[in-house]
Amino acid sequence: RNEIQNNNILPLTGNAFTLYQGEPLNLTPTESSEVLRVIQSLKFKLSCGVDEIPSKVVKHCATHLAAPLVSIINKSFNLGQFPSGLKLFKIYPKHKKGSTTKAENYRPISLISTFSKIIEKIALSRMLVHLEHYDLITKSQHGFLRGKSTISAITSLTEYVIDQLEDNNYVSAVLLDYSKAFDCLGHELILKKLSALGIQGRANDWVASYLEGRKHIVEVKKTANGQSCTYRSKTAPVNRGVPQGSVLGPFLFVLFTNDFSHYINTDNVKTIMYADDTTLLIKNDSTLGL
Template sequence: MKYQSGPDQIPAMLLKISAPAIANPVATLINESLATGYIPKLWKTARVVPIHKSGDSTLVSNYRPISLLPVMSKVLEKCVYTQLRDYYQYWNYLTPDQSGFRPNHSTTTALLKVCNDIQAGMEQGNLTGAIFLDFPKAFDTVDHGILLEKLKNSGIGDRTLTWFQSYVSHRSQYVSISGSSSLPLPVTCGVPQGSILGPLLFTKFINDLPNVCKASTVHMYADDTVIYTSKPNLPQLEAVLQEQLNN
């Protein structure tokens, strides 16, 4: 996947090689996009390549769709991603209960956090119960309206919000497999898997989940979520976890 190009068929290596000659024109295009809050429609068309995850290769559900975007789109996204990431880190807008897509965090840090909390409960003589959640097609079901509202509530200004509105609007994609391609179809929800901004936007989308489960502890790695709590006995444990699910 590393060396496959998007629908423009322009490899990223070409931009790197020609950077001394095209850096200024590319910077002008990026600045114009940010200033006007507009992204060209061609930059929002994705070539989707299905990647087999595991299991029966004849089942569509066993494939992960990876969006390959035009190389100029990725350059633009990288610029926005860097600024948005730094902004959220500076103001501590992202929950510490998320280990996915964060510097110096991994599945290992997520596991250590949960195991340490369980150990602490055991030392106090409590039982610990946990609910493990894996949201199906989590990236593909992000509601654009809710995402934009959450960006606004985190202090994103009107002009930048207009840019994000353009980013999620009028997107399209087509599937490419074994040399054949489908007709393009509109994308009305979700953030592109394989994009640079997608993981950060998804992280922001589910950032407030721990606030809903105030009677328990929540830890996430991307969309993989565990809700757990420690109580003196099983009835109390079941009651709290059921309440969290109901919420």
């Protein structure tokens, strides 16, 4: 697996997208019925963001929360501003293995507000309608898209290999691993990519507001002598990347790499992508050619 540490090496736009002539994305208003559906779709969890309100509580109070959430979300879309109070998230280090005194043996888990997830899901639904209507998402991508999954990615890979073997070709696979893929993306470049896909104007401003001005804290829980204590760090700014643990973050990465296959695919190369996992399938009629 080849590590690519500079995630901003991808081209800014592909020819397939610079020709986009459709209407720009419109973040249309939501209503109570949609908010209630989104709340019910949330996983039943006790983990929560800095506000300490888990999805379990939100789901239980859904009918009371729907109307105020509609007002907040519609105002957010209309102004092109993501609520600043939802930009703070917490990270807790989860022990993986080995010594508990070594930082490298912990995996950071990001937790964002349940209310942020609700707003993001509604914004994502509008983005998907726009992108699917204009057929702007590459067929090579299988991650975080309706009707696509790891199964569709594996099926695509298997069918391609079988087809080539039946044609007496050889196939080699190159697996790409982007180092810290979600953490290293520059916000300005993300926004330019989105603009090339018709996410422009107020919708682009909203995504910019969603990405910028974020902060995080680190939370550690310790139990000693039968008592549990929680320790929190000071807030620290997050100036790059997409929010981990979020709804929109992974999808923004998908859109950032949307034109990758446009530059890579040839008669002899096929790209299969699942979010930041990318496989290049290379065919040739001889092993020497590979």
